[in-house]
Amino acid sequence: MTLVLTSALAQGLLWSILAIGIYISYRILNISDLTSESSFTLGAAVTAAALIRNVPPFLAICLSVLAGCCAGYITGFLHTKMRIPSLLAGILTMTGLYSVNLRVMGKANIPLNQVTTILTNLSGLLGFRKDRDAAIILGVIVILIVIVFLVWFLNTEFGFMIVATGINDRMVTANGVNSDRIKTAGLMLANALIALSGSLVSQYNAFADVQMGIGAIVIGLASVIIGEVFLREKSFIIRLFGVVAGSIIYRMIVAFAINSSLVNANDMKLFTAILVALAIYLTDFTRKRGTKRAESK
Amino acid sequence: MLKVSNVSKAFNAGTPNEKVVFEDLSLHIRPHDFVTVIGGNGSGKSTLLNLIAGTYAVDKGKVELNGRDITHLKEYERAGFIGRVFQDPLMGTCSDLTIQENLSIAKRKGAKRTLRRGLTESERKEYAKLLEPLGLGLEDRLTAKVGLLSGGQRQALTLLMATLVKPELLLLDEHTAALDPKTARKVLELTQQRVEENQLTTLMITHNMRDALAFGNRLIMMSEGKIILDISGEEKKKATVKDLLDLFEKSNGEINDQMFLS
């Protein structure tokens, strides 16, 4: 059982960075950004392609983050410059990136158990015998860096505009700021984090697969919702930790459901989708934001 | 100062829903003019403000402000020097941000948004001092989310935000229409005060003829996309609500006659 729990903890930590990315697009920018499904895979694909060419793991991770930025930029461009509704813009990027991911990887699946990853690096450094322990340490470190960065960033002049754009972009325009650019920047940030998550998850799972992003949004949303159940009115930093907690709790639920044979592993996505639908219905997820929005996104 | 020259604007041009709002409209406003704008529903008042603010592009014609051609500037570019308060109190502020955060966004109007802190300690003091004279108690609630404020409080805040960096032009579109009479009065007084203190050039749309006469030094009445009355100075001071109402009815009458003849 402890094995199941630590494994769920490791997965929960690494996937929580995805959840934080989803939190930024869905909750802060108020955009349901479907790019996430493919930028998660993109992060994994870039990392895998780099690692099998003996690129140092840290550099591979940086490349993944950069690739995620690009994915977000493309959706931002489609949405703000070409005036495509955000939902469709995300779908277009997602669909296009599927081919890009295949190109990057060269095949549908790349095993990573024979290459040096950030986890084997870290295990070697700290003398762990299991990658799982390294993953937990790595997850905690990366999450702390991400949260510190976000709290700083969203309190800058530029960060204020990201928050404001998600709530009332007309107010942003009226204060002399191009809200289109802000939206694009926000999408880049969200997808950079999601790609980072994909990169780390692929290294932990020791493979990258072109299908691995399917359902990523719903998993991220589930984490966000679970995390917010108790922490709705708290400060931003607490809410971010709530999202991380939500991600870990989600993994625990999954591990429990599968282990106790309550749910067949193949039915997990259906189970999650129903969970999220019910949770959104029950918590009045979007409408409670307090602001009436002139146009729906 | 503000020169709107030979502006035309139609919505949905070339479709069965085409709606021509302006044809060859011109309006010149002198520095420090406080112009009140009245006119029936659909006469084009809001559209005029939207064309000046850049929300919509003109089809033809030119918009100049202080000698600079702004016809082709984007709305957010013009917002750097044009202040604006909308009718909807929710529109001008950001509900999930605090009062001081909202003010800090307005304080940096026209400046590039950098990675410096969005709100500094010295600003807080400045904002408290700024809010005190409103008598709304907002100075003690700097860290409260704006979503918690009443419509009147939000509109007063929006007005402060629109004028925090002195705008070259202030546009007010029925900014008190959604408020109860007492609050509306208060916000109007604040408007007057901000305009006078900062010597702002102002364009204020209102549905209240008495306000249109009481405020400002110039009044224009619009009908069907045309300016049918333009009075200022002594002439405006002497005008009465009855005069305006008579003209208002006559303008509608004339148009109806024309419609019958053609």
Ligand SMILES: Nc1ncnc2c1ncn2[C@@H]1O[C@H](COP(=O)(O)OP(=O)(O)OP(=O)(O)O)[C@@H](O)[C@H]1O
């Ligand atoms: N975005 C738009 N698309 C199509 N038609 C529009 C648009 N905006 C305004 N109109 C039309 O232009 C005309 C002028 O509208 P406008 O909002 O400027 O009137 P107004 O004088 O502000 O009226 P009110 O007193 O009701 O606010 C109206 O017939 C309106 O239907």
Ligand SMILES: [Mg+2]
């Ligand atoms: Mg109007």
